[in-house]
Amino acid sequence: MIRPTTVRDESLPGAVTIYEVGPRDGLQNEKAVVPVEVKAEFIGRLVAAGLPVVEATSFVHPRWVPQLADAAELVARLPLDGPTPLPVLVPNERGLDRALAAGVRHVAIFASATETFARKNLNSTLDDQLAMFEPVVARARAAGLDVRAYVSMCFGDPWEGAVATEQVVSVGRRLLDLGASQLSLGDTIGVGTAEHVQALVRAFGEAGTDVGSLAMHFHDTYGQALANAYAALQVGVTTFDASAGGLGGCPYAESATGNLATEDLVWMLDGLGIEHGVDLPSLVATSVWMAEILAKEPASAVVRALR
Template identity: 65%
Template sequence: MPEEVRVYEVGPRDGLQAEAARVPTAVKAEFVRRLVGAGLTTVEVTSFVSPRWIPQLDDAHEVLTAVGPLDGVRLPVLVPNDRGLERALAAGAREIAVFASATDSFARNNLGRDVAGVLAMSEPVVRRARSAGLPVRGYVSMCFGDPWEGDVEPREVASVARGLMDMGCTSLSLGDTIGTGTPGHVLELLDTVRGAGIPLERIALHFHDTYGQALANVHAALTAGITEFDSSAGGIGGCPYARSATGNLATEDLVWMLRGLGIRTGVDLTALAATSRWMAGHLGRPSPSRVVTALS
């Protein structure tokens, strides 16, 4: 087991993007500040997508500038295309992420083009960001299952991951978008990705808990040497383009398990749970995190 794990907090972006009710800009910015106050050093703030796609995130510029640069804290933002990158740079973004899919069906439903088309759209964004000195994370969704295509072959995931690395991505996040992965599948995927020449130290994993496998999958990935995991404070979120996707793995549940394994995260669990309860109040429903509920 690794001695330390980086928790890549996605609540302000991935957690809030599917919310139908408008979350005020000031609340979003305060959410980020509270997460940082709880010890999280990487917080994905927002996404510079078209407001037509995700109206909830139409205040990306305002949120990022309200949070401002924070010493020792990474504040990445997601951008879908070159126009999104322009907006992110204008708002002062210092780290970005791009989004791809392992399956054509999801790519078409999400970005209106197939896998090859999405990669072609991402390449100039990655190259421009890298030329500006920004680190770039590449997301690969539908790495284990797809609601239209069913099971996804690990070699298909590895091919997309390799494409993102070749265009200049500095790290990758492999997502179990609909939560169908199991520990054996996780290990098989990681073996395949490593076989494609991608170092596992540049890989993070992003799990959903649809079938109750998220923490088991984290444990399997830990044994393979993965040291970065995506999670969402309070377990909020889901994918608006895949209706079968339930909430993200809750950051509190992840930190509780890692703490039990003696793995450092730097996260103050009490402060984090309080932050999730605060946000649950703004969302008008209890947090789905088991740990938040138990600590309450």
């Protein structure tokens, strides 16, 4: 398999963590329901390819995301005690109850940086969503679970337009103060650009946030995801969300196209000499397999080039 030439820039991190979201964020917007055994195999293939974290599903109400109605059945098929964390998204306390009953050890919550998206996605206000998550995080931490927090619409909102950096920092800081161990900053509609990314990371630093607690979640709607990932590397970010084959979108934001493709991120990291632990040929084969099941062309440029 063709590989990029490695040219190491010592000013960049030496290693990163790729947080694979394909099975949850990647599949949630697919209209054709993927069988639970296929989802389980997908996760198994991603783990075998070396992804250090694979987000498995969400305990959201089936009415809102029918694709993930089989969450409990899927989780029952997974090696939750294995070395690879398999987090699930929990939208509220009821979702946490289901996750605890299933034996999950890692959960994530999903908040909005904007009032409009909080209302559309969570049927809540900006402040009320945080009040809703407070007992979720407290109970999860008391049960010994790790809690990650997502913040969506960090770089722009399709209804509100530009989102003030200080508003994103305020919401993010409040989630960290609740007890989240990591904060994933989402460019939900893919409008962010490189300097915007760096300005947001610096603003969190000025507010007292360690860059090590931040992750970046980019969408490639305008072709900026890789450039934004590189910009984030330059300011010390070492965790990146990505989706195998570039699967994904957001069921509540129609302009949100696919996530940053894991293969495209891996190719760039290989060229930069940054360690990530992922076997690219295995990952490409997995994305080709899933694309055939979904009967769609992979969004990843690297998958299309190498298959």
